[in-house]
Amino acid sequence: MALSRAACAASGVGNVKTMFQKLWEQHEVVAETPDTPAVLYIDRHLIHEVTSPQAFTVLRERGLKVRRPDRTLATIDHSSPTRSDQIFGGVPIAIESAAKQIAQLQRNCAEFGVELFDLKSDQRGIVHIIGPEFGFTLPGQTIVCGDSHTSTHGAFGALAFGIGTTEVGHVLASQCLLQRRPRTFAINVPGALSQGVTAKDLILSIIGEIGIGGGTGYVLEYRGAAIRSLGMEERMTVCNMSIEAGARAGMIAPDEITYSYLKTRPRAPKGDAWERALTHWRTLASDPGATYDREISIDSSRLEPMITYGTNPGMVVAVSGFIPERRNDPVFDKALAYMGLTAGAPIGGQPVNVVFIGSCTNGRLSDLRSAAQLLRGHHIARGVRALVVPGSQQVKKAAEAEGLDRIFIDAGAEWRESGCSMCLGMNGDTVASGEYSISTSNRNFEGRQGPGARTLLASPMTAAASAVRGRVTDPREFLNG
Amino acid sequence: MEPIQQIRSRTVVLPFTNIDTDQIIPARFLRTTTRVGLGKQLFADWRYGADGALKPEFALNRPEATGCAVLVAGRNFGCGSSREHAPWALLDYGIRAVISTEIADIFRSNSLKNGLVPIEVDELTSRWLLEHPGAEVTIDVASATLRLPDGSAVEFPLEAFVRYCLLNGTDQLGFLLSREREISAYELAARA
């Protein structure tokens, strides 16, 4: 992961720098040496109930304070219930260990003076959804969280990456991290996405192309006309899954779309401070002629709606395609055996039992709109269970204001309070063993949605189309007819 | 963290690529507020049947795996979630080093913070180890070498700083806190 000074100089001639280089250099408190990693300043620290309790314990044991509570924001998402009565109705949280973990975060935040979007707060939601929505996430910042999908925030031109619990403690105590400089990897996507092809399909294609370890040691920068044409929510979907290619961070240069998203957010700078910030943000994009350690191009005109068939996000095909065949690959065979699918068979038409629409990948308003667009006037197939979980309480409110909740409920889906929910099944929202779930989340690992659960990752449109038919369905069948 | 100089052990082998942290410890066991006792749940869905009984055919459950402190696995070990519960569970179970051709970034970083040694080796060495479960190996941290049963030594990447931390049991928070002067100066300069 370490790259020598000489190699860095070679990859950026003179003052020509990548966005990553600029952000890195702007946050070096102490530069790295061959013997020691850099001390990197962290502008924003997001925390949640699952990966923070042991870090607060360390602070307590050592008599340390949270150095910058003003740069720290907490929410409850992973183990929170999604049933209204358990949040607002006084019904106890069904899982005792989850209730305990939530209570521990509440105590830790109160004791250390950290702002918390508590269980009943209308600001609460999945950590990677509330950061941007609240304007806590801004361009040019370093942002960390004890969660691998922190890469999401890179959509704003921030350097954002996931850390472990020990490092959560480091940031709480010192507002810094010890880091080696990663390498850079440009992913160019010229052209435009065609109808029915979404940001989710794009990132699944990229992961299929570079492989799930293809980004290890790199920070990805997504570039090109197809990226520039995406809205902020779609850009977040792309950056979110950078970790699924092994990259800790993914970035997109900020532009007018970024600024107009941020302008009215509660925590975004206001007045003169906004103008000053804007001046700075306009200097962040990679300079023309900047070079990367690795670079690829994706042909956007050939992209199609995508779906996974295996047990990692790189095992992906077009919805209209076939499950590949591989000889003498026991790991591949093991994955297909787990999934109960056959090599060489079409993935379209595969029956599904559960449909999950939500998560930090696809739980924002535009995702719910695109699912609702397909569901309007339809009913989900008999025997299929569909769960729609908005990514935050703000998303929920906005969706209800547009009547999206009615479309989902009328179609036979369940409409819940926000949280991670069935993305990882920690709160009891799980898929039963052997069942097939089309999920708009980001991981199809064995058991991710419950022991024995079989997850197929896809876009909200593909998930909605498949819910109506009760089997894997190309959403373009609905859009064209 | 305890200082580590050498690890000498037989290996236990999981010959799969892309073993993710959801396999190492499934999410439903993350509803804890401490870091102790996670070894029981290590590889829970691979180790135990639906009835909770140990699956005798799973590598870690075989009698010859008892006491093995070195885990050999396929490429891209530890990918997925940032949960530090993964190295905590491995260590609590008794695993002290992991060998693969490629180890995911966050898992590697988390492991080093806890004294679990991540060892990346070349394709040939990896293949030999995958094909020889139970091989007796010696890991030497000071020289960052892995010694195989035939006496040959394979070097693995372990940069000076983390090597120092492992050898001395140094925890990195102390190092960061000793930079207080620079951190304050940075905040002042950035008017952060």
Ligand code: SF4
């Ligand atoms: S929605 Fe899923 S991937 Fe995102 S933060 Fe929650 S558990 Fe992690």
